[in-house]
Amino acid sequence: MLRLIAALLIGVTLSVAPAYAATKVTVNGVPISDIEISQRTKLLSLEGGGGSSKAAMDQLINEQLQLQEAKKFNITITEQQVDDAFQQVSRNVKVSTDKLREILLSRGVSVDTMRARLRAALAWQQLSGIVVQSRVKVSDLELDKEASAALNTDTSYDYILKEILFISTTGNAAARTGQANAYRKAFTGCDSAVQLSLNYTDAAVREMGRRHATQLPDALAKELAGLNVGGITKPRVTEQGVSMLAVCAKNAARDTTFIKNKLRSQQGSEAMKAESEKYLQELKAKAKIVYS
Template structure:
């Protein structure tokens, strides 16, 4: 008897599911290189847009999904795969950027009616596209080294044209007022780097640290300006740092235009800009060649 009732119940559930299936069916709205994009995906992306304050609506969501399908297709062509672990790490980074826990992010998404797979799909495409740009686009980016040298040289100020060998004298501990008083006392008696350690022995919790060679462009601007006005054997005014109160002593000082660090920053900035421009061109070319069918 129970077998007959159980069988009837299962049959009823199957009939109900069959009767509901047309209403739950997903309709394909766009096909991109053979990859379908459904109305459900578009609706979910619209909800994600709304959660982010993006006013792109249905059209914007559709176009973004088309771009992502093209990006994933290109990644596949290049043999690039994105693991679930990479997607999970990207998701964790999103939560960190929003300063919420991952559980709270999931809760926010659910309250907005957004399936987590919607965000994961976008993150997967972003990770894949980043890999594509590294493999296929970056080798095409070339920077004008001579122009960067000239630009870096133009940005060097007079106080940044020195190379130093430095020692740090630090008075460790809390109570910056008292520590600053001791530091100023040390500074008044300072007579060059050779005697820095012996002089520090007259003070409680004072340490001398060999900083080594530093170019002015590696130092904070205010500190570089102060050092530029001092000669060998000079020592900066006390400044409060995390560990206590610190001063820098000049053991050697030579004039040297080192463009390494300034040029490095300019190169990174120019490289990022050039890479972004070239990636947009690469994407535009992929899109022009893609087979996009709107239903």
């Protein structure tokens, strides 16, 4: 047992003591050690990214360049920001932060390794908002053309909608769907939607207000396009229960606002990504990177 404890203590010492780390590359004079590369390799492997030492080294070099450039703009990432980002990662993978730490440690990855990566990502995100975003231009004229071309007979309507929701718990979706179909068969229009819902347990009517077809999923927009005022869609199982939409008003409207916003977001994201990569390559070209 004493030998086992001693071995564990030696392992911990090696993992935290910089004196035992060998420098593999320097980025503008800042060293990156073999331990950092080994740790990042394990993290990449855990994420399913291949986990090669070259990929890990490249990533660490990029992050060091990003942090150094962020420092020039007086960008500082606090511990609380890193904590919040770590918590968001745990939410994304649907585990607690304690469980995420446990998973990392079980694969030989220091929590500080992930925190370092998150810190660099947050710094680069802020820096991109200052520098990169100003370089990105999205043409409104091109957006208008693409948005207009995207409209079709299913997406050229404006609606006033009500949602009828049959709240369901695990295992009773089929029964609730049957009740929703009975409601749908008896439905005579939006004015009596609430009154009709009183005949059912845990049935709610929600005002959705104005919705343009381009705001809705394609399949739903197509179904609504085939309905007249007073019509109601087929039941759909959702996370909350079994849902139907009632058409309270319907008007032809070739509104490209929502399509344009979506296109602007997509094109802006793609342009930001490309410009961000270009910016990083510019930093790399000017940097003094020395391999040991």
